[in-house]
Amino acid sequence: MATKAFKSEKIDAIKAKLEKAQVAIVTEFNGLSVEEITNLRRALQKEGGDYMVTKNTLAKIAVKGTDFEVLADSFKGPIALAFGFEDQVSPAKAVAKFIKDTKKGVILGAAMDGKLLSAAETEALAKLPSKEELIAKILGSINSPASGIANSVNAVMAQLTRAMAAVRDQKAA
Numbered sequence: 499m500a501t502k503a504f505k506s507e508k509i510d511a512i513k514a515k516l517e518k519a520q521v522a523i524v525t526e527f528n529g530l531s532v533e534e535i536t537n538l539r540r541a542l543q544k545e546g547g548d549y550m551v552t553k554n555t556l557a558k559i560a561v562k563g564t565d566f567e568v569l570a571d572s573f574k575g576p577i578a579l580a581f582g583f584e585d586q587v588s589p590a591k592a593v594a595k596f597i598k599d600t601k602k603g604v605i606l607g608a609a610m611d612g613k614l615l616s617a618a619e620t621e622a623l624a625k626l627p628s629k630e631e632l633i634a635k636i637l638g639s640i641n642s643p644a645s646g647i648a649n650s651v652n653a654v655m656a657q658l659t660r661a662m663a664a665v666r667d668q669k670a671a
Contacts, residue, residue: 505556512560515548515581521610523580523593523620524572527551529602535578538603541592546584552577568614572607585629586610594624 516522527535539549552560554573561567582589590608597603608620615623627635 508552508556509560512550512552512557512579513564515550515579516560516564516566518583519566519581520584521582521586521589521608521623522566522569523582523589523608524569524606525578525580525593525597526575526604526606527578528576528604530600534600534602538580538593538596541596542580542582542589545582545588545592547580547582547589547592549578549580552579565612566609568612569607569609572614574606577606587623587626587628590620590624591628594621 530538535549535551542549554575554577557573557577557579558570561570580589580593593603593605597605605617605620607617608615608623
């Protein structure tokens with residue numbers, strides 16, 4: 499039997515994670531072994547997140563008054579919360595990859611910016627490119643015109659050099 503102090507500590511731990519989180523993903527963890535949960539937790543920690551198995555009643559109390567209060571109706575059955583502290587996409591990717599690889603667990607939904615995301619929307623979030631990939635694409639787009647101009651100028655200079663070499667060779671012959 500969990501004591502009131504233990505429950506209070508658990509609620510405070512969930513609240514602390516929610517305060518730092520940019521996204522919270524609700525998953526069902528039926529059929530997962532302790533080792534598999536540990537592996538998922540490690541994968542999320544590498545991506546700047548965390549994974550916490552919790553009781554529904556404690557989670558409902560912890561989300562009250564936060565941006566994640568919209569998740570309260572998702573707390574049914576054995577649930578766990580995946581948190582993303584650095585960005586919204588990486589934790590969703592890690593959870594989706596884990597579920598795909600192990601064929602265990604289910605995404606029930608997520609919340610970010612005070613909005614509830616369905617399971618399908620959360621899986622769509624997992625398919626988005628990461629922040630680093632988006633930055634690389636933007637920088638590539640910015641760099642592309644400058645590279646094109648530089649290549650064009652170099653091509654003109656190379657053609658001029660070849661033409662001058664051909665004229666020199668003709669006069670020498």
